[in-house]
Amino acid sequence: MSSNSQKxxxxxxxxxxxxxxxxxxxxxxxxxxxxxxxLVGGVEAMLIRIQLMKAGNDFLSAGTYNEVLTMHGTTMIFxxxxxxxxxxxxxxxxxxxxxxxxxxxxxxxxxxxxxxxxGVFLNLSWFLGGAPDAGWTNYASLAxxxxxxxxxxxxxxxxISGFGTLIAGINFLVTIINMRAPxxxxxxxxxxxxxxxxxxxxxxxxxxPLTVGIFFMVFDRLFGANFFDVTMGGNTIIWxxxxxxxxxxxxxxxxxPAFGIFxxxxxxxxxxxxxxxxxxxxxxxxxxxxxxxxxxxxxxxVGLGPTANAVFALATMIIAVPTxxxxxxxxxxxxxxxxxxxxxxxxxxAFIPSxxxxxxxxxxxxxxxxxxxxxDSYFIVAHFHYVIVGGVVLAILAGTHLYWPKMFGTMLxxxxxxxxxWFFFIGFHLTFFIQHFxxxxxxxxxxxxxxxxxxxDLFNAISSVGALFMAxxxxxxxxxxVMTVAKNERVGNDPWGDGRTLEWAIxxxxxxxxFAQTPLVRGLDPYWIEKMEGNKEGMVYAEPLGDIHMPNGSxxxxxxxxxxxxxxxxxxxxxxxxAWALPVxxxxxxxxxxxxxVRSLKDDLGFHVTKEELIADNERIQREARALEGGKxxxxx
Amino acid sequence: MDLNKRYTxxxxxxxxxxxxxxxxxxxxxxxxxxxxxxxxxxxxFATYLALKDxxxxxxxxxxxxxxxxxLVFAMTMILLTSSxxxxxAIYHMKNHNFKAMQAWLGITVLLGLAFLGLEIxxxxxxxxxxxxxxxxxxxxxxxxxxxxxxxxxVFGLSWFIALMIRNAKRGLNMYNAPKFYLAALYWHFIDxxxxxxxTVVYLMGVIG
Numbered sequence: 001m002s003s004n005s006q007k008x009x010x011x012x013x014x015x016x017x018x019x020x021x022x023x024x025x026x027x028x029x030x031x032x033x034x035x036x037x038x039l040v041g042g043v044e045a046m047l048i049r050i051q052l053m054k055a056g057n058d059f060l061s062a063g064t065y066n067e068v069l070t071m072h073g074t075t076m077i078f079x080x081x082x083x084x085x086x087x088x089x090x091x092x093x094x095x096x097x098x099x100x101x102x103x104x105x106x107x108x109x110x111x112x113x114x115x116x117x118x119g120v121f122l123n124l125s126w127f128l129g130g131a132p133d134a135g136w137t138n139y140a141s142l143a144x145x146x147x148x149x150x151x152x153x154x155x156x157x158x159x160i161s162g163f164g165t166l167i168a169g170i171n172f173l174v175t176i177i178n179m180r181a182p183x184x185x186x187x188x189x190x191x192x193x194x195x196x197x198x199x200x201x202x203x204x205x206x207x208x209p210l211t212v213g214i215f216f217m218v219f220d221r222l223f224g225a226n227f228f229d230v231t232m233g234g235n236t237i238i239w240x241x242x243x244x245x246x247x248x249x250x251x252x253x254x255x256x257p258a259f260g261i262f263x264x265x266x267x268x269x270x271x272x273x274x275x276x277x278x279x280x281x282x283x284x285x286x287x288x289x290x291x292x293x294x295x296x297x298x299x300x301x302v303g304l305g306p307t308a309n310a311v312f313a314l315a316t317m318i319i320a321v322p323t324x325x326x327x328x329x330x331x332x333x334x335x336x337x338x339x340x341x342x343x344x345x346x347x348x349x350a351f352i353p354s355x356x357x358x359x360x361x362x363x364x365x366x367x368x369x370x371x372x373x374x375x376d377s378y379f380i381v382a383h384f385h386y387v388i389v390g391g392v393v394l395a396i397l398a399g400t401h402l403y404w405p406k407m408f409g410t411m412l413x414x415x416x417x418x419x420x421x422w423f424f425f426i427g428f429h430l431t432f433f434i435q436h437f438x439x440x441x442x443x444x445x446x447x448x449x450x451x452x453x454x455x456x457d458l459f460n461a462i463s464s465v466g467a468l469f470m471a472x473x474x475x476x477x478x479x480x481x482v483m484t485v486a487k488n489e490r491v492g493n494d495p496w497g498d499g500r501t502l503e504w505a506i507x508x509x510x511x512x513x514x515f516a517q518t519p520l521v522r523g524l525d526p527y528w529i530e531k532m533e534g535n536k537e538g539m540v541y542a543e544p545l546g547d548i549h550m551p552n553g554s555x556x557x558x559x560x561x562x563x564x565x566x567x568x569x570x571x572x573x574x575x576x577x578x579a580w581a582l583p584v585x586x587x588x589x590x591x592x593x594x595x596x597x598v599r600s601l602k603d604d605l606g607f608h609v610t611k612e613e614l615i616a617d618n619e620r621i622q623r624e625a626r627a628l629e630g631g632k633x634x635x636x637x
Numbered sequence: 638m639d640l641n642k643r644y645t646x647x648x649x650x651x652x653x654x655x656x657x658x659x660x661x662x663x664x665x666x667x668x669x670x671x672x673x674x675x676x677x678x679x680x681x682f683a684t685y686l687a688l689k690d691x692x693x694x695x696x697x698x699x700x701x702x703x704x705x706x707x708l709v710f711a712m713t714m715i716l717l718t719s720s721x722x723x724x725x726a727i728y729h730m731k732n733h734n735f736k737a738m739q740a741w742l743g744i745t746v747l748l749g750l751a752f753l754g755l756e757i758x759x760x761x762x763x764x765x766x767x768x769x770x771x772x773x774x775x776x777x778x779x780x781x782x783x784x785x786x787x788x789x790x791v792f793g794l795s796w797f798i799a800l801m802i803r804n805a806k807r808g809l810n811m812y813n814a815p816k817f818y819l820a821a822l823y824w825h826f827i828d829x830x831x832x833x834x835x836t837v838v839y840l841m842g843v844i845g
Contacts, residue, residue, distance in 0.1 A: 178658070178665055232773055603812065
């Protein structure tokens with residue numbers, strides 16, 4: 001099985017990725033499919049901005065605009081931001097704790113394929129009679145009245161991909177609890193691993209309410225249940241509660257890993273230990289905890305009463321405290337550091353003021369009486385784009401540059417990266433800053449057009465120009481990726497030169513077993529400690545070289561997910577009285593449960609990489625490293 | 638892991654379910670899954686309480702008029718007993734007594750099937766009274782909560798049966814011991830949820 005260095009045919013590579021259980025390859029799958037959906041969501045955003053470019057525009061019809069707007073939000077949150085962050089979690093956090101794989105490699109693969117098929121199912125709505133059109137929040141009072149199957153694509157697609165995310169969350173929790181290398185105590189874990197851990201706990205507790213809410217939606221629309229139908233005794237507010245009990249923690253599921261990526265970047269490129277590591281850890285935990293107690297601030301205008309509004313307003317303001325702690329810790333990490341302004345560091349520095357702006361408008365909305373004024377206006381749109389783009393997307397772009405060498409063994413161009421940054425950063429502020437004022441001027445969100453006499457023309461035009469800038473930035477990034485792949489200039493273990501954590505102590509990309517010998521962790525930033533003590537070998541080890549147990553690849557996760565994908569079509573067309581609907585539903589479920597049964601009954605004990613193979617593989621790695629040294633020096637400086 | 642390694646009660650570890658890394662991972666992962674399941678059922682209970690007795694104007698059904706305690710009490714006793722028999726099964730698993738474990742698991746499965754039969758009878762009875770799934774918000778919430786529990790019972794029974802048949806010939810080893818343990822853990826969880834259903838839906842329903 002030391003065949004990972006051999007060249008493989010195209011078909012064999014495809015089969016390898018369809019059956020892989022290796023967290024590093026699954027990370028690549030997440031990055032590619034998340035990146036693809038990011039482009040789809042980006043095109044939808046451009047359509048929105050073209051439509052709103054001038055007053056009374058008729059580029060999109062009102063109905064199509066609703067679909068584009070709904071799919072933009074849904075795609076970006078569920079199919080782009082979360083999967084790309086899961087890509088980094090998969091690629092990096094097992095390496096950061098010195099593990100050879102995640103706790104459940106099979107489930108890791110299953111989680112990916114569920115997400116993938118859910119995303120494909122949701123987007124097929126464009127070709128099968130129309131996309132969902134009730135907004136990404138899909139409020140029941142709107143969604144129940146929506147004709148066609150758009151809403152059903154939303155419900156069933158998100159159910160499937162939601163299961164995938166839940167599985168991924170459990171997997172990371174168990175991996176981090178059980179599989180840390182000797183010496184890697186909780187308070188020595190890198191911040192990115194910590195944020196992965198807390199975000200996974202949020203996934204674990206936040207996704208079930210969403211799944212329950214969505215099931216109610218499915219049952220109401222397809223099987224005649226009455227959860228939200230007021231004439232039958234139902235209550236439409238139940239959906240809003242479940243959606244936001246999930247939806248608010250979701251914000252932290254996205255932004256905590258983003259914080260983690262930036263924490264790594266600040267430490268690496270300031271060449272300093274993180275300032276206030278302990279405070280950062282506890283702030284992360286506190287944010288996760290408070291994240292569950294603030295959901296009703298999305299519902300101030302629903303009429304829950306002054307007491308409920310006051311409680312949720314206070315809880316919301318409290319969240320700003322741990323977030324503020326983090327901001328100051330990052331600033332003090334930079335302070336007095338030996339800073340190098342690489343592309344990831346530029347993103348990180350730009351993130352601080354951008355995210356603080358989003359946080360400040362968030363605290364403004366926490367003031368319930370003020371929220372009555374701001375609610376459903378463009379001020380809200382501006383606020384959450386400052387948080388999501390200024391926090392999460394900047395982190396995704398920074399993380400792509402930072403971890404690209406570890407995932408692929410090559411460096412993205414710094415020069416093109418800076419071009420991307422400036423176009424994206426200027427475009428981002430141009431698009432969204434002015435939307436605060438549009439909101440204050442009274443422009444409601446989710447309208448497909450506006451009148452020439454309303455005075456919103458100029459600001460909307462400026463906003464659309466900003467969107468164009470962001471699109472140019474993303475296109476330059478794509479060019480950068482293509483050029484980097486084409487050039488294929490290999491880099492060594494620590495291409496940034498200042499890596500601090502375990503992932504930088506092993507080759508880029510790492511061998512499939514990650515660590516030939518499990519490292520011994522002697523403190524926070526273990527690789528940095530070894531470097532400072534002049535350890536030429538890289539690390540000290542916790543075990544002698546010996547056989548390594550690894551899991552077998554499997555095609556079953558793909559089949560399980562495919563079965564759910566098929567069953568969803570049956571469920572969806574059930575209400576149209578199509579004769580084939582029920583057999584398809586049952587057949588799909590039979591595929592899913594049948595393949596689960598096969599998985600359960602068939603022994604799968606994995607295989608061993610022998611000591612001899614490890615020695616041979618290590619010689620290959622050494623040889624390649626020497627070839628790299630002989631050529632030009634890899635990485636920066 | 639060597640499947641052919643033979644154990645005796647003397648060489649069998651005290652906690653075979655967590656004696657290997659795979660076992661430990663499954664143990665922790667399964668408890669976390671149960672946390673997610675708890676949130677799922679909490680959501681279903683909250684919905685049920687919000688929609689209890691709610692329906693179109695003039696609806697004839699109410700929890701107080703519909704539910705009858707004797708049948709549900711019998712179901713509760715059967716399921717509680719099955720939880721006890723699954724404890725005996727795991728007790729024998731830990732003592733490496735495969736035959737006794739299989740026997741107690743068999744009894745557990747029979748009790749579970751009896752519970753399931755009574756539940757089907759109960760649902761059938763309500764439907765014949767006109768209290769169908771689409772009758773009202775109350776009926777939708779009731780069937781979804783209790784039915785989700787019933788689906789868990791079906792899954793738990795299928796799991797037990799699959800494990801018993803699969804391992805009937807080869808006995809206990811370190812590979813399947815965690816599987817038996819987790820199936821039993823799942824069964825306890827189902828039992829705990831039922832205790833809440835019995836209390837919240839039936840007892841509080843009949844009291845009014």
